[in-house]
Amino acid sequence: MNLDANRKTALKLAGCALAMFGFGYALVPIYDAFCDITGLNGRTGELSAAEAAAIKPDPGRTVTVEFDTNVNGQLPWAFRPLQRSVQVNPGEVTLVLFVAQNDSGRMVVGQAVPSVAPAKASPYFNKTECFCFTQQTLAPGERREMPVRFVVDPQIPRDVSTLTLSYTFFEVPENLRDSVPAGNNKQSS
Amino acid sequence: MSQAVAHGHDDHSHLPAGWKRWLFTTNHKDIGTLYLSFALIMFFIGGAMAMIIRLELLEPGVQYVDPTFFNSMTTMHALVMIFGVVMPGTVGFANWLIPMMIGSPDMALPRMNNWSFWILPFAFTLLLGSLFLPGGGPAGGWTMYPPLMLQTGFALPFVIFAVHFLGASSIMGSINIIATIFNMRAPGMTFMRLPLFVWTWLITSFLLIATIPVLAGAVTMLLTDKYFGTSFFNAAGGGDPVLFQHVFWFFGHPEVYILILPSFGIVSQILPTFSRKPLFGYESMVYATASIAFLSFFVWAHHMFTVGMPLAGELFFMYATMSIAVPTGVKVFNWVATMWRGSMTFETPMLWAISFVVLFTIGGFSGLMLGITPADFQYHDTYFVVAHFHYVLVTGAVFGMIGGVYYWLPKWTGHMYDETLGKIHFWVSVISVNLLFFPQHFLGLAGMPRRIPDYAVQFTEWNQISSIGGFVFGASQLIFLYLIIRCIRGGAKATDQVWEGAHGLEWTLPSPPPYHSFTTPPQVTDAVAHS
Numbered sequence: 046m047n048l049d050a051n052r053k054t055a056l057k058l059a060g061c062a063l064a065m066f067g068f069g070y071a072l073v074p075i076y077d078a079f080c081d082i083t084g085l086n087g088r089t090g091e092l093s094a095a096e097a098a099a100i101k102p103d104p105g106r107t108v109t110v111e112f113d114t115n116v117n118g119q120l121p122w123a124f125r126p127l128q129r130s131v132q133v134n135p136g137e138v139t140l141v142l143f144v145a146q147n148d149s150g151r152m153v154v155g156q157a158v159p160s161v162a163p164a165k166a167s168p169y170f171n172k173t174e175c176f177c178f179t180q181q182t183l184a185p186g187e188r189r190e191m192p193v194r195f196v197v198d199p200q201i202p203r204d205v206s207t208l209t210l211s212y213t214f215f216e217v218p219e220n221l222r223d224s225v226p227a228g229n230n231k232q233s234s
Numbered sequence: 235m236s237q238a239v240a241h242g243h244d245d246h247s248h249l250p251a252g253w254k255r256w257l258f259t260t261n262h263k264d265i266g267t268l269y270l271s272f273a274l275i276m277f278f279i280g281g282a283m284a285m286i287i288r289l290e291l292l293e294p295g296v297q298y299v300d301p302t303f304f305n306s307m308t309t310m311h312a313l314v315m316i317f318g319v320v321m322p323g324t325v326g327f328a329n330w331l332i333p334m335m336i337g338s339p340d341m342a343l344p345r346m347n348n349w350s351f352w353i354l355p356f357a358f359t360l361l362l363g364s365l366f367l368p369g370g371g372p373a374g375g376w377t378m379y380p381p382l383m384l385q386t387g388f389a390l391p392f393v394i395f396a397v398h399f400l401g402a403s404s405i406m407g408s409i410n411i412i413a414t415i416f417n418m419r420a421p422g423m424t425f426m427r428l429p430l431f432v433w434t435w436l437i438t439s440f441l442l443i444a445t446i447p448v449l450a451g452a453v454t455m456l457l458t459d460k461y462f463g464t465s466f467f468n469a470a471g472g473g474d475p476v477l478f479q480h481v482f483w484f485f486g487h488p489e490v491y492i493l494i495l496p497s498f499g500i501v502s503q504i505l506p507t508f509s510r511k512p513l514f515g516y517e518s519m520v521y522a523t524a525s526i527a528f529l530s531f532f533v534w535a536h537h538m539f540t541v542g543m544p545l546a547g548e549l550f551f552m553y554a555t556m557s558i559a560v561p562t563g564v565k566v567f568n569w570v571a572t573m574w575r576g577s578m579t580f581e582t583p584m585l586w587a588i589s590f591v592v593l594f595t596i597g598g599f600s601g602l603m604l605g606i607t608p609a610d611f612q613y614h615d616t617y618f619v620v621a622h623f624h625y626v627l628v629t630g631a632v633f634g635m636i637g638g639v640y641y642w643l644p645k646w647t648g649h650m651y652d653e654t655l656g657k658i659h660f661w662v663s664v665i666s667v668n669l670l671f672f673p674q675h676f677l678g679l680a681g682m683p684r685r686i687p688d689y690a691v692q693f694t695e696w697n698q699i700s701s702i703g704g705f706v707f708g709a710s711q712l713i714f715l716y717l718i719i720r721c722i723r724g725g726a727k728a729t730d731q732v733w734e735g736a737h738g739l740e741w742t743l744p745s746p747p748p749y750h751s752f753t754t755p756p757q758v759t760d761a762v763a764h765s
């Protein structure tokens with residue numbers, strides 16, 4: 046019998062299986078990159094303040110940006126935008142405020158996860174400052190106003206006249222606190 | 235086993251007796267028997283869970299079981315049927331038949347073969363045992379989506395380790411099958427002379443090696459998310475639960491073809507025998523099987539249309555899904571053309587094979603309906619999906635396997651089974667299975683959600699019909715069990731060829747075949763090959 050041939054085939058195939066196990070893990074960064082490029086999952090872009098200031102506003106066009114807020118599961122917070130929507134000219138840097146209040150008797154750490162709809166507009170929505178860039182810690186009963194500074198890219202497709210920026214606040218479990226969450230710069234940027 | 239090697243070649247005339255023979259065996263027939271018996275036992279365990287589910291759904295309201303237990307029944311039923319019945323069962327067929335069909339004495343890697351079987355009882359002890367842990371068994375569905383699955387109690391690591399073991403077993407089995415087919419063929423047994431069953435298993439093995447490790451990765455990520463502080467799927471830590479669904483279905487859709495391809499192979503062996511004609515379009519069957527397997531890697535997101543995807547993604551996955559219907563259609567066409575103008579007779583294996591062709595195709599059509607993105611927004615997570623996958627899995631994969639058992643049982647045991655009893659089993663099953671699953675299409679279209687122990691009263695009648703069909707279908711499998719046991723213990727002596735129209739190397743061996751199939755390799759020509 047071809048013992049050697051059998052062993053060779055088996056080893057090669059075991060190698061393939063191992064490689065596919067690695068591929069399963071590789072899907073994590075691939076998915077991240079894919080979401081960034083396509084705006085899948087409403088991924089938004091991030092710019093520095095200087096880059097944003099350099100964009101020339103387009104006064105001939107206005108788009109409406111609406112705000113939506115949610116809290117996940119048991120997070121005992123009240124969370125809402127201070128304005129339901131704003132009208133902006135693409136290219137103009139705009140400041141909006143959100144407010145969160147911890148209604149519970151304990152200290153709670155939260156992480157906001159943003160998303161923009163429609164998905165095809167999300168790559169054109171850039172933030173220079175956001176409370177979602179870091180974890181937020183609220184003492185019992187504490188209320189905090191939190192800013193978001195954003196600029197809509199003038200290249201945004203013509204047929205988009207309304208964008209919705211949505212945030213969901215998640216409670217950060219004990220073991221993930223005080224560290225920059227894995228992939229945070231991607232997720233929240 | 236060395237004491238058994240008494241002569242120049244492996245002549246196991248002094249087999250270890252009793253349980254040791256089975257524990258230490260490296261023989262492909264013994265291991266095939268172990269796999270098939272294991273699958274049969276699991277079929278009844280998974281079936282008992284299905285009976286609990288249908289009992290609870292006999293009436294609206296919650297009457298017999300607690301909702302969490304109901305959910306763990308749907309979860310376990312699926313895991314047992316997929317990983318405990320269809321996968322080991324089809325590996326059992328592969329073990330018994332591939333060496334006999336390609337003219338080799340045994341499988342290429344007999345020791346690994348022993349391991350890949352004996353892992354299974356351990357894995358299922360872990361899995362089934364988790365039902366008795368505090369907090370109950372897993373109840374998050376066989377798809378194990380986070381964050382729901384992460385709410386499982388003590389059972390979670392048990393389920394995950396069980397999945398790892400089951401995966402290891404499948405991968406070892408696949409490596410063995412590929413090595414056997416590549417290296418152990420008799421002289422003249424070229425690839426294009428391989429019986430179709432061997433082809434379907436070759437392709438299935440590659441699917442397993444490519445996808446099972448990805449599932450293993452996904453469940454490992456669940457495990458580390460729960461116990462080791464990673465955040466692959468945890469939004470608060472920067473992860474994304476939707477990612478799990480992508481990774482899972484990258485495995486999951488090829489998996490459904492892993493479940494069905496071996497049955498395609500079995501049916502492609504049975505139909506020519508009882509039509510007394512060669513398989514129509516052998517080559518196109520091989521290419522169709524290969525293209526189904528290839529395409530199955532590009533359609534996974536049809537399980538996620540409602541999750542939220544850009545329009546381009548929805549369209550891509552819709553068209554890719556539809557395109558699989560083309561090679562599938564080629565296969566169905568060839569099966570029908572094989573029977574066309576054949577001198578058909580309707581022995582029990584043939585009845586199962588014909589009903590496979592008809593009923594599997596119904597499942598394929600409902601799959602096409604689900605593949606239409608806008609329609610799926612209506613059908614997703616309803617009983618329509620349940621009807622779809624039971625048509626392809628029960629009347630597809632399982633009917634193919636049952637047909638295969640009837641077809642080869644005389645060869646395996648050396649005895650004819652009771653034909654009358656076999657026909658009774660068939661007719662009771664085929665009527666009851668349609669009572670069981672056809673009404674679920676209507677329930678789904680009317681909006682009844684899946685995985686729920688209670689339902690709105692307007693769904694009562696169809697659910698009752700479905701449950702009654704279920705009880706009858708479950709009971710009729712006891713006929714099958716009785717028939718198999720009787721056939722093993724005795725019966726009319728089977729001839730070597732068993733069926734008048736049977737062709738292929740396995741039918742040139744005595745019934746039952748010798749312990750080592752072909753100790754001197756046969757010379758294969760077109761005359762003895764599949765045609």
Ligand code: HEM
Pocket residue numbers: 377490491493494536537555556558559562597598599600601602604605606610613614615619622623626627630631
């Ligand atoms: C023409 C071929 C097929 C097409 C177009 C197709 C399409 C689909 C689609 C679109 C879904 C998702 C439905 C939803 O969740 O909303 C689905 C679910 C499913 N299909 Fe198919 N399918 C096909 C063949 C098969 C075969 C051959 C099998 C297995 C042997 C199978 C097994 C399943 C299973 C198990 C599910 C449910 C998974 C779950 O959510 O638990 N399908 N199919």
Ligand SMILES: [Cu+2]
Pocket residue numbers: 486487490533534536537
């Ligand atoms: Cu699928």
